[in-house]
Amino acid sequence: MSLILYAIPFFLGFIALEYLVAKRTGQQVHRFHDAVTSLNIGFISETIRSVLKLMSVFVYALVVDQVAVFEWDLKNPAVWVLAFFMYDFFYYWAHRSGHEVNLLWASHVVHHSSEEYNLTTALRQSWTNQVFYWVFYLPMAIVGIPVKVFVITALVSALYQFWSHTRLVGKLGWLDRVFVTPSNHRCHHGRNDYCIDKNYGGTLIIWDRLFGTYTEERDAEPVVYGTLSPLNSWNPVWGNFKNYATLWRDMRSAKGLGEKLHVVFAPPGLVKASRPETPPALNARRFETPVTxxxxxxxxxxxxxxxxxxxxxxxxxxxxxxxxxxxxxxxxxxxxxxxxxxxxxxxxxxxxxxxxxxxxxxxxxxxxxxxxxxxxxxxxxxxxxxxxxxxxxxxxxxxxxxxxxxxxxxx
Ligand SMILES: [Zn+2]
Ligand SMILES: [Zn+2]
Known part of the structure; x- marks a missing residue:
């Protein structure tokens, strides 16, 4: 049974709390269709990812068993500290690749497809990312971080990221420059020029500051949520596979191996056919259908x-x-x-x-x-x-x- 399932009551409780606080303070941060779509994508992602996760944990365990350079005692606090920093560092690179490699963006895009930003968005997780991302963490297996430590570290990171998906928590001063917080993660979900390809961190934002991808939320330019090529649908299946369909179409029309590889591995913004002619203006209406x-x-x-x-x-x-x-x-x-x-x-x-x-x-x-x-x-x-x-x-x-x-x- 997937461990994160035990967290579902807490997730739903905090989502209800966010809704009540927003209502009390006269802010509108949820829309019915969007919230239901995010929740359903999240629920299903747990069933699909639980299977794919088992496979990636199996490969991880195999590498620890066959290749590990060091052997660690679970009681040694150093292994937990090392695992935390290593996981967060590789999370940064996995997430960055999720935005800067077209194939990986096809998988990750669904997390960004909401034009809202609230705790339900946190659950809007890709159904396919487990196919790719386990590779990024293999160095942890090579240094011998035990499977148990790896799995718990990954779970804590996933749980941590939940709270950053809210508009109800403002700027938090120095915390915004050390940890991933609502303010800096809001920028990550923005389609404003200053937000594109910024703030990839999972728990610590210091990696973004180190590698030049950090940005601060600007009061004068409120973040507009969503992607440059909007999903315009409430369909969880289309949300998860639309960009694969586009990628497949672009690959078929590309001439020769070089161009095809370019479509698969180049940053999404550089793949000519995928680039939207004109991204919607920042004040464009969001996708909406009547609610009865x-x-x-x-x-x-x-x-x-x-x-x-x-x-x-x-x-x-x-x-x-x-x-x-x-x-x-x-x-x-x-x-x-x-x-x-x-x-x-x-x-x-x-x-x-x-x-x-x-x-x-x-x-x-x-x-x-x-x-x-x-x-x-x-x-x-x-x-x-x-x-x-x-x-x-x-x-x-x-x-x-x-x-x-x-x-x-x-x-
Ligand atoms: Zn992202
Ligand atoms: Zn997010």
Whole structure:
């Protein structure tokens, strides 16, 4: 079971607190569609990353076993201090590469695809980054940092980064120049000129100051969140794979091996075909679609179900076969993709969602799932199936036509 799952109640608690404080102080830092999209991307990332993480930890352990130069005692505090600094240093370079190598940007971009900035953005993590980033930490295995120390250090770093994704904490003086804080990480998520490719740190910001990528938040130029090539969609699948599709298209149109390699490895801004003709102006409207009452109710119910399924999948995953595990994951992914079609008011989205509910919940209610289902779960599945179908009926009546305030881009 993924350790970070235990942190989910705390994450959700702090998100609720952020929402209440923002409301109390008259600030608007959340939007419904954006927050639900971020949460669903985050929940699913845990199921996919838990598998990929196992593979990277396996390789790490293999390197420690075969190549390690030193042997460390877990009780030696020096190994924990060394691991902390090494991890944070390599995190800086992994994250920097995530922005400056087109292939890695295709994976990391989803974390930056929100045009909002709040604690839900912290959970909007890439589904594919575990495929690439483990390589950056292998030097830690070579110096013999034990697997346990590596895993705990990585977890602490991930947990630390959560709190920096908020607009409710202002500048913090000298802390902003030593640690990653809300102020300097806000710049990292900005698409203002002074924010692009800045502040890559994970826990310490000193690496940015050392390697020339540090910037401070400017009061006169408020940060505008998002990317130069906006996602313009609430679809978690598209959010995770849009840039891979663009990369594939650019690679196919590139002439010769040299140009193809350029598309894969050059900084995104230098890959000609990927560069947006004109990035949206800083005061351009953000992507937005109408929110209706029943959409809100249905959105929260569906996301609650996604979270419940993710927790269930992580609980039973070790006993499932790979095809069953993949099918289970695909069903959860479909949940969020179809929900986004409703949010975007797309034609036929509600009928498609009703079909998906029947396809997924009817067998669950009948107990014909990937494993024997207890009676209580069957009952819950039946109730949620009936609730989903009734809500979809209500949604059908008040659903708004698809009118994005900014056109979907063609890519
Ligand atoms: Zn980033
Ligand atoms: Zn971030």
């Amino acid at each position: 009452r029943w959409q809100t109710v249905y959105g929260w119910l569906a996301s609650g179900l996604v979270l419940a399924l993710v927790i269930e999948l992580l609980r039973v995953a070790p006993d499932l076969s790979w095809p069953a595990r993949t099918a289970f994951t695909a069903m959860i992914v479909l949940n969020t993709a179809f929900l986004s079609r409703i949010f975007e008011g797309r034609t036929g989205a509600i009928k498609l969602e009703a079909a998906r509910c029947l396809l997924m919940l009817a067998p669950l209610a009948a107990g014909l799932w990937f494993y024997p289902v207890p009676l209580a779960v069957r009952g819950a599945a039946l109730v949620s199936l009936l609730a989903s179908l009734s809500l979809l009926f209500l949604l059908q009546r008040d659903s708004a036509p698809y009118k994005p305030l900014r056109p979907m881009d063609a890519a």
